[in-house]
Amino acid sequence: MNIKHIKRLLFYTLSFLIFTTFTSNLGAQEKKFVLVIDPGHGGEDPGAIGSIAKEKNINLAVALEFGESVKKNHADVKVVYTRNTDNYLTLQERADIANKNHADLFVSIHTNSVKSQSAYGAETYTLGLAKTKDNLEVAMKENAVILLEEDYETKYQGFDPNSVDSYIIFEFMQDIHIDQSLETARLIQEQFAHHAKRHDRGVRQAGFWVLHRSACPSVLIELGFISNKNEERYLMSKSGQKEMAKAIYNAFSSYKRGHSKRSGTGSSSAAPDNTKQATETANNSQQIVFKLQIFATKTQLKTGAAEFKGLENVDFYLENGMYKYVTGTETQFEKINQLKKKLSDKFPEAFIIAFQGDKKIAVKDALNRLK
Template structure:
C-alpha cells in the first residue's frame, strides 16, 4: 500500500514538474520571439503641436498612437511600448531613449502637418539630408520643440533647429538602419495611398532629431494637414483616426512580415532558360567600380542561400549589416541587367524587393551610383 501511494505521488510530482518546465520554456521562447515596437505620439503637455483649423495635433497624434498600439498588442509575438499614453510633455531625447533602452525593433513617431497653403496628403520621413526647402522647414518645425526643454543646448550638443549647419552630417547617425527605415516608410505610405486613397506626398528624408537619437529602424509619419480644413476635419474624426491607425498598423505588420525568413521556405520552380542570369546577353551600360544587387529579404536569422530557401532564385548572397542579415539576388555592374533581376525577384514572389548599389564594397545610394556612369 505504501509503495502504491509512493508511486502515485512520484507520478503526480513528475507530471507537475514536466508541465511546469514546458510552460517556463514556452514563456522564455515567447519573450525571445517578441518583436518590440515603440509608438511615439508627437508633442504633448505644454507642447500642443500645430493648431491648424483649431485642432490640436497632440490629441490627434495620441489617439492614433493608442489605436495603433491596441491593435498590435493583439499579436502575441509583438510587444508595444508607448513614449506617452497621456497628455504629457516628453523631451525628444527621452522618446528615443525609451526605444533604445527597450532595444526596440522599430520606432514610429506620429505627427500631423500644417502649412499656410492648401497642401494636403501624407508623407513619411526617415533621417537624412533634406533635398528640398520644404523638407528642411518640416525638420526645423518638428525640432523646434527642444526650445521647450531645459538645457537643450547641452542635451543636444549645441544643435540649433534654426541653423542649417546643424543638420550637416545627421544622415550618418542612422546610416546602418536606413534601408529598413525606408522600407517601413514605404509600407506605411502604400497603406495610406492604396487603401485610403490619400494624396501620397512620398517617403522623404529630413534631419529630424527624434530619429537621429534612435538606434533601430525609425520613421516619423505625418498623417495629414490639419491646416487643410477637409483633411483636418477627417483626422479629428473617429473614422479618420481609426483609418489612419489601421494603415500604420498594417504598414508595421507588412514590414515585420518582410523580415520573417520562414516565408522563404516555399520552393517555387523558376524556368532557368528565362532567367537573365543564365542568358549570355551582354550589357554595355556598365558602371566603373559599382555593383548592383536586388535586396529580397532581411532578418535576424542566418539561413543558407540555397534556391529552395528563396523560392527557387539562384545566385543569392548574404551579408550582415548591424543585427540583420541582408539577402541579395544577383550582382552586376549593369543597371539594365539589375532591373531584369528585380523583375525576376518580383515574379518569384518578392514584391517588396528593390535595387541597392555598392562601390568598393560599401553601400551607396542608387542615385549616387548612376552618377558614376563610364563614358
C-alpha cells in the same frame, strides 16, 4: 581513463550542449518583438495648430488606436507608448524609451501644417539628409521642441534645430537600419493610399533628432495637414483617425510578417550580420577607406548596365539582401568628397561610406580614428 569513461563523458557533454542550445533557443523564441509608438508632442507642446485641431491630440488618438489593434492581434508583440496621455516629453526622452526597451521598431506619429491651405496628403519620413527645402522645414518644425529645454546646446551636443548648418550631421551618419526603415515607410504609404485613400506624398528623408537617437528601424509619419480644412476635419473625426490607425496597423502587420520570416525568432538582435565586402580592396589589413555608395538594388546588375550611367570601376557589397554599388576607394575623406561632387549630376543620391579592413564602419568613427 578508459574508453567507457570517455564515452560517458562525451555523452554528458553532448547532452549538456543539446540542452543549453535548446533552452537558449526557447529563450530567443520567447523574446517579443518590441514596437515603440511615439505620439508626437503633448502637454505644454501642442505641436501644429489648425483652426480647430491641435496636433498633439490627433497624434495621440491615432497612436492609441494603432497600438490597441496591435495588442489585440499580435500576442508576440510588446507595445510600448512613449506617452499615452496628454503629457510633455523631450525628444531625447522619447528615444531613450525606445532604446531602454530594446525596440525593434519605432513609429513616431505627427500631423503637418503649412502656411498654404492647399497642401494635403500623408507622408512618411526615414532618417536622412533632406534633399528638398520642404523636407528640411518639416524636420526643423519637429525638432524645434528642443528649444523648450533649458541648456539644450549641451544636452543636444550643439545641435540647433533652427540652423541649417546643424543638419550636416545627418550627411555623415551611418544608419544601419535604413533598409528596414525604408521598407516600413513604403508599406505605410501604400496603406495610406489604398486603405485610407489619402493623397500619397511619398517616402521622404530628413534629419529628425528623435529618429537619429533611436537605435532601431524608425519612421516618422505626417498623417496630413491640419492647415487644410478638409484634411483637418478628416483627421479630427473618429472615423478618420480609425482609418489612419488601421492603415498603419496593416503596414505594421506586413512588416512584422517579413521580419519573423527573416529572423526566424521575431528578434532583430538575432539577425545575422551579413555585411560582406565584395570589392577587390577587401583584405585583412585594418586600413580605413572611404567609398561612394551610388545606389542599391535587390538583384545583381550586369557589368556595363544602364544604371551605372557609363561609370566604370563600380563594385558592390551585400548588406541585408541588397546589392549596394560603390565607386572610388580613397584613404582621404577630402578625395572621396571631391568624387561625390564630381558625380553629383549623375548620382545626386550618392553618399559616402567607410570601411575598416572589410568591415563597414560609421563615417564619423572612421574620421575619428584617422585623427
